[in-house]
Amino acid sequence: MLAPDPNNPVHPYEQLSAYALNVLSDVEATVVEVHLAACVECQEAVAEYQATAAMLGQSVDHISPPPALEALIMATIPRAEVSERPRDTVVRARPRLSARLTRPLVPVAAVLIVAMALYNLVGYFLLSSQLDHLQKETAMLARMESMTAQVSDMTDWLTHLRVATEWLGPSAHHDVIMRPLHPSINAAGMLLVAEDGRRAMLMVNGLPELEHPSSYHVWLARNGEMQWAGQLRVDALGRGAVTIHPPEPVFGYDTVRLSADPSANMSSQDEKTGMVLVGQILAKNISR
Amino acid sequence: MVDYQELEDRQLISRIASSEKDALEALYARYSSSVYSLAMFMLKQESLAEEATQDVFLNIWLKASSYKSDRGKPKAWIMSVAHHKIVDMIRSQRRVSAATDQGAYDTLESLPSSRISTEEEVERKLDRDRIMAALATLPPEQRQVILLGYFEGYSQSEMATALQQPLGTVKTRVRLAMRKLKSALEEDVSTRPE
Numbered sequence: 210m211l212a213p214d215p216n217n218p219v220h221p222y223e224q225l226s227a228y229a230l231n232v233l234s235d236v237e238a239t240v241v242e243v244h245l246a247a248c249v250e251c252q253e254a255v256a257e258y259q260a261t262a263a264m265l266g267q268s269v270d271h272i273s274p275p276p277a278l279e280a281l282i283m284a285t286i287p288r289a290e291v292s293e294r295p296r297d298t299v300v301r302a303r304p305r306l307s308a309r310l311t312r313p314l315v316p317v318a319a320v321l322i323v324a325m326a327l328y329n330l331v332g333y334f335l336l337s338s339q340l341d342h343l344q345k346e347t348a349m350l351a352r353m354e355s356m357t358a359q360v361s362d363m364t365d366w367l368t369h370l371r372v373a374t375e376w377l378g379p380s381a382h383h384d385v386i387m388r389p390l391h392p393s394i395n396a397a398g399m400l401l402v403a404e405d406g407r408r409a410m411l412m413v414n415g416l417p418e419l420e421h422p423s424s425y426h427v428w429l430a431r432n433g434e435m436q437w438a439g440q441l442r443v444d445a446l447g448r449g450a451v452t453i454h455p456p457e458p459v460f461g462y463d464t465v466r467l468s469a470d471p472s473a474n475m476s477s478q479d480e481k482t483g484m485v486l487v488g489q490i491l492a493k494n495i496s497r
Numbered sequence: 498m499v500d501y502q503e504l505e506d507r508q509l510i511s512r513i514a515s516s517e518k519d520a521l522e523a524l525y526a527r528y529s530s531s532v533y534s535l536a537m538f539m540l541k542q543e544s545l546a547e548e549a550t551q552d553v554f555l556n557i558w559l560k561a562s563s564y565k566s567d568r569g570k571p572k573a574w575i576m577s578v579a580h581h582k583i584v585d586m587i588r589s590q591r592r593v594s595a596a597t598d599q600g601a602y603d604t605l606e607s608l609p610s611s612r613i614s615t616e617e618e619v620e621r622k623l624d625r626d627r628i629m630a631a632l633a634t635l636p637p638e639q640r641q642v643i644l645l646g647y648f649e650g651y652s653q654s655e656m657a658t659a660l661q662q663p664l665g666t667v668k669t670r671v672r673l674a675m676r677k678l679k680s681a682l683e684e685d686v687s688t689r690p691e
Contacts, residue, residue, distance in 0.1 A: 223668070223672055226671065226672050226675035226676065226679075227646075227653060227668065227671050227672065227675070229577075229675070230643070230646050230647055230671060230675060231577075231580055231581060231584055231646070231647070231650075232642075232646040232647075232651065232652050232653045232656070232671060233652065233653065234652055234653070234654060252567070252568050255568075255569070256568050256569030256570075256573065257679060258675055258679060259569050259573040259574070259576075259577050260569065260570060260572075260573040261675065261678050261679045261682060262573070262576070262577065262580065262647065263570075263572055263573040263575075263576035263577065264624065264627070264628050264682060265628060265643070265647050265648075265678075266531065266535045266576040266579065266580055266647075267531050267535075267572075267576065267624055267625075267628075268624065268625045268628035268629065269534050269535055269537075269538040269625075270534065270538075270625070271530050271531065271534045272530070272533065272534050272537060273529075273530050273533070274529050274530065274532075274533035274546075274547065274550055275543075275547065278529070278533075278547055278550060278551065279522070279525055279529065281551060282525065282550075282551050282554050282555065283518065283521070283522065285551070285555060286518060286521070286555070286558055
């Protein structure tokens, strides 16, 4: 049984096994990951459950992948990062040709014919080789471009997680779960509020990506009055995060809301207010 | 001269983080079969399984520096990377692929045998027997959520919908099932003859 950590009292014990089994929703998994980054006890528990899950994965009957797959994977790895290998000695045709050309007994005309033939032959092979190489390079570059975009999205997301982790480390924090206003949308959000209430990070998941320049907006509401608190963009995976610095501590507000630009024409937003997600800033969050 | 085949998994991952391609080739030789087999079992199409395997090892190449040895064994980390990728593909396909036949779970042996060594095959058979025995100790409803969750890529809320059970019930089943499975496997290891 895990011992409570006085510096990090809110352990998601009940979700660790589900996290290792990969059955949590994206939002739940993100919350667990943020906690894991600062909690050694939970890291160890997850590692044990992941070992169990890995055994499930290895219980299926084994088959070998096609032999060509390895070469394909290795060819996709960026060329600049490939480790150096000893190069085989290459015997080239050109020195032999030069040697031939120097033979005094060979008639000049014959040498020229042979040279021309060889030149064409070598040229043909070089061109074919280069064409083939270029085709492979093009395919690889297209794939790398796609991967770079994905890595960029992940990096942005991880940067936000890292900031959140700093807040969730030794000091207490306050979180507000945000739920959709419209049943047709399968999205959620979480507002992580720093101890003094002057900084907060909103992370959302499951929202549709809006076409530029449309975006989402964060609002803090009190007694019906709305205070704009920030702007949020969502990536192609439906994830987004933004840090907000409200004019007053967050605890002085009743709710946090997320709206979409009217130009976005989202069917899942409230018709009158344009709101998509809402979360109650409850008293228990303040006094925790 | 480094003999990569002699290095431990952790050392290989460390060298992959330093962009040593030979280390990735050695790790591929050890785990490509496990990753590809799981992908074939879950995705049921060779082309998808190949794509998943390719992405898994590219991810390992890109993310090797994020692996921390104090957060679990390399095998568990690699299989976790693989499972996440495969589940992502399943979910992005919106479950177009045919549902796994329940009968396949009875044996988990629906796939053809591999061209691996007899020694490896025996070891894997033992592992498979162990996991099957551990799964057999679970009540049917707990076994069901493990199989749906791990091999079909269902989230807990999707399972709740599919099984027409409250989400809380599904969460409890997952938690209890994983706890029992872990205990059963640990017990099996501790009582196993040397």
